[in-house]
Amino acid sequence: MFLQLVANGLVTGSVYAIAAVGVSLVYGILRLVNFAYGDMMAFGALIAFGVNGPLHQSMVVATLAGMAATAALALTLDLVLWKPLRARRAGFMSLFLASIGLALVLRQALLLAAGSQPRSYHVNPYRVFVLGGVRLSEQQLIAIVTAAGTIVVVGLFLTLTTVGRVLRAMADDRSLAAVAGIDVGRATRLAWLISGLLAGLAGVLAALVEYSFDPNFGFELLLPVFAAVVLGGIGSAYGALAGGLALGVAQEVSTWSGFAGGVNPVYKPVVAFAVLAVALMIRPQGFFGQARTG
Amino acid sequence: MSILASGSFWAFVGVVAGIYTILALGLQVQFGFAGLLNFGQVAFMAISAYTMAILVVKEGWSTWLAAPLAIVAAAVGGLFLGLSSLRLRADYFAIVTIAFSEIVRYVATNDTSLTGGTQGTIALGPIGTASEYNGQWSRFEGRVQHALGFSSSDATMLVIVWAVAVVLLALTWFALRTPWGRVLRAIRDDEDAAASLGKNTFAYKLQALALGAALAGVAGLFYAWEFSFFSPDDFQPLLTFFAWMILLLGGVGRVWAVPVGAGVFGFIFAGTRFLNFPPFSWFASDQRAYLRLIIVGLIILALVLVRPQGLLGNKREMVLE
Numbered sequence: 001m002f003l004q005l006v007a008n009g010l011v012t013g014s015v016y017a018i019a020a021v022g023v024s025l026v027y028g029i030l031r032l033v034n035f036a037y038g039d040m041m042a043f044g045a046l047i048a049f050g051v052n053g054p055l056h057q058s059m060v061v062a063t064l065a066g067m068a069a070t071a072a073l074a075l076t077l078d079l080v081l082w083k084p085l086r087a088r089r090a091g092f093m094s095l096f097l098a099s100i101g102l103a104l105v106l107r108q109a110l111l112l113a114a115g116s117q118p119r120s121y122h123v124n125p126y127r128v129f130v131l132g133g134v135r136l137s138e139q140q141l142i143a144i145v146t147a148a149g150t151i152v153v154v155g156l157f158l159t160l161t162t163v164g165r166v167l168r169a170m171a172d173d174r175s176l177a178a179v180a181g182i183d184v185g186r187a188t189r190l191a192w193l194i195s196g197l198l199a200g201l202a203g204v205l206a207a208l209v210e211y212s213f214d215p216n217f218g219f220e221l222l223l224p225v226f227a228a229v230v231l232g233g234i235g236s237a238y239g240a241l242a243g244g245l246a247l248g249v250a251q252e253v254s255t256w257s258g259f260a261g262g263v264n265p266v267y268k269p270v271v272a273f274a275v276l277a278v279a280l281m282i283r284p285q286g287f288f289g290q291a292r293t294g
Numbered sequence: 295m296s297i298l299a300s301g302s303f304w305a306f307v308g309v310v311a312g313i314y315t316i317l318a319l320g321l322q323v324q325f326g327f328a329g330l331l332n333f334g335q336v337a338f339m340a341i342s343a344y345t346m347a348i349l350v351v352k353e354g355w356s357t358w359l360a361a362p363l364a365i366v367a368a369a370v371g372g373l374f375l376g377l378s379s380l381r382l383r384a385d386y387f388a389i390v391t392i393a394f395s396e397i398v399r400y401v402a403t404n405d406t407s408l409t410g411g412t413q414g415t416i417a418l419g420p421i422g423t424a425s426e427y428n429g430q431w432s433r434f435e436g437r438v439q440h441a442l443g444f445s446s447s448d449a450t451m452l453v454i455v456w457a458v459a460v461v462l463l464a465l466t467w468f469a470l471r472t473p474w475g476r477v478l479r480a481i482r483d484d485e486d487a488a489a490s491l492g493k494n495t496f497a498y499k500l501q502a503l504a505l506g507a508a509l510a511g512v513a514g515l516f517y518a519w520e521f522s523f524f525s526p527d528d529f530q531p532l533l534t535f536f537a538w539m540i541l542l543l544g545g546v547g548r549v550w551a552v553p554v555g556a557g558v559f560g561f562i563f564a565g566t567r568f569l570n571f572p573p574f575s576w577f578a579s580d581q582r583a584y585l586r587l588i589i590v591g592l593i594i595l596a597l598v599l600v601r602p603q604g605l606l607g608n609k610r611e612m613v614l615e
Contacts (some may be wrong), residue, residue, distance in 0.1 A: 027418055032407045033385055033388065033389065041470045081595065081599075085598070085599065088599075090598070090602075092384060093331065094598050095595060096331070096385075096388060097538065097542070097598050098594070098595055098598045098599070100538070100593030100594065101590075101591045101592070101593075101595040101598065102595060103591070104532075104535065104587050104588070104590060104591030105588050105591035105592060105595070108383065108584040108585070108587040109584075109588060112577075112581055112584040112585065112588070191411070208567055211499070214330055222390065223393055226392075227389075227391050227393065230386055231391055232388075234385060234386070259411065264404070265398065266400075266403075267402045267404065268394070268400070268401060269397075270397050271399055273393045273396075276390075276393070277378060277379075277390075279376070280379070280382060280386065280390075280400060285383070290421055293602060
């Protein structure tokens with residue numbers, strides 16, 4: 001039972017982790033806490049549904065289409081919204097409020113276009129794999145394998161490639177990076193591109209794992225994702241990965257009956273924040289974040 | 295179009311604008327004067343509304359004892375939130391406040407024996423009875439209506455809510471002109487400078503947070519009384535965002551800009567129900583609800599982009615950074 005919960009937690013956690021890296025990358029570069037990220041995930045999941053359902057394409061094609069569309073959306077929004085705000089030297093407060101306005105527009109536009117009814121991809125929810133006493137559905141297995149692959153690719157990309165180093169340099173100190181000759185505009189677009197791809201992927205995987213989803217589901221995922229980002233330390237991509245996995249596991253394991261009878265499963269989202277609150281009391285800057293004020 | 299000309303409809307819009315004025319006034323104290331990014335304001339409305347309803351229905355308290363205690367409960371909620379998270383960086387604090395409001399809503403949704411759960415306040419009493427918390431309030435409203443000689447209860451509520459709102463606005467205006475208010479603004483503009491003058495900035499910020507929470511508590515009580523029923527779904531984060539939009543519309547840092555922002559917001563929000571020309575007429579009424587929120591979102595975006603100090607704000611006093 002305990003192992004099963006850990007496995008379920010790793011599935012949820014890996015979806016959180018992918019989304020949290022997407023949020024964290026953009027925060028690192030732009031100091032933007034993107035409140036619209038959950039709705040970008042829902043956008044990706046719905047595009048993939050359109051390609052998988054009405055267009056009868058395979059899930060792989062659908063996922064790639066969802067990722068590409070979400071990345072295109074992210075780049076467009078950078079051009080029409082975030083770039084003008086940067087030109088005005090908007091601070092954290094303006095950016096956060098703008099992302100709240102954007103989240104409203106995006107989610108309601110999705111509801112307007114797609115309706116509020118729940119949807120599911122064309123997958124078989126009854127195929128189950130048993131691995132050493134742990135039962136995982138095909139979707140859970142796909143999610144965890146894809147997420148693990150993505151995490152490795154993103155990690156290698158940030159660590160080994162020049163572009164990855166540029167992104168990390170900008171997250172550390174934007175003006176220093178600019179002085180060192182880094183093309184800040186190009187790096188910003190790159191961050192949005194990756195963040196958008198990850199949002200699309202996380203949206204599709206979350207929809208697969210939850211089996212049925214509607215345009216509101218992205219927003220419901222947003223707060224655990226934010227908790228994961230803060231837990232890891234805002235702006236640290238590696239921290240976001242660790243934070244996502246840790247939160248996913250903590251949420252599931254908290255319901256284990258061996259753990260003081262277990263927490264009622266409806267309180268799983270509250271557990272995520274209890275973990276966060278305790279963690280911030282011990283380390284106010286998050287586990288991988290830099291101590292910094294303001 | 296007949297409803298547009300109906301006095302009771304516009305009285306209702308005015309009541310809602312008054313409730314939002316009190317809610318957003320709390321944000322003005324917290325953000326406009328102390329610089330705190332509270333995105334969980336709706337939680338204090340929920341705490342106060344539920345405290346009042348539970349005390350009246352379950353404990354049989356008088357409304358006039360339960361209501362002040364409910365406001366105190368909201369302020370205590372603010373103290374709890376502040377003590378645990380005010381030392382965090384501004385961006386972390388913003389996230390934690392949203393999380394706080396969602397946790398309050400989660401508990402209200404799932405702790406059915408305390409709050410009635412998703413069925414709302416109608417399920418507060420014993421099974422088989424439809425409970426109601428506003429008997430005493432309705433009798434009071436009736437007496438006021440009689441004294442004023444009004445024929446509609448909407449107009450009576452309009453007068454009561456706005457009388458309270460104006461008193462609270464005036465009190466806040468005076469409070470911010472005391473030495474206490476000046477210290478708050480000093481902290482907002484430069485916390486280190488205020489601290490170096492020996493001011494306990496943490497205590498001041500905590501007080502501002504609790505005061506703003508108490509104001510949200512007042513708004514929560516009127517919300518409960520106006521609608522005679524509520525459930526956890528009434529306290530979505532959306533309500534907090536509406537209050538932020540009102541603050542931005544009116545102007546950050548100005549007490550009297552709050553009712554202006556709330557009036558414009560109420561007008562836009564209610565008025566867009568009746569837009570009967572293209573492109574609005576292309577949509578069914580349930581779809582127009584989505585359209586209305588899209589418009590609210592676009593206005594927030596436009597304000598942040600074009601006029602960050604708000605309609606009446608003073609650019610030199612306070613600009614949204």
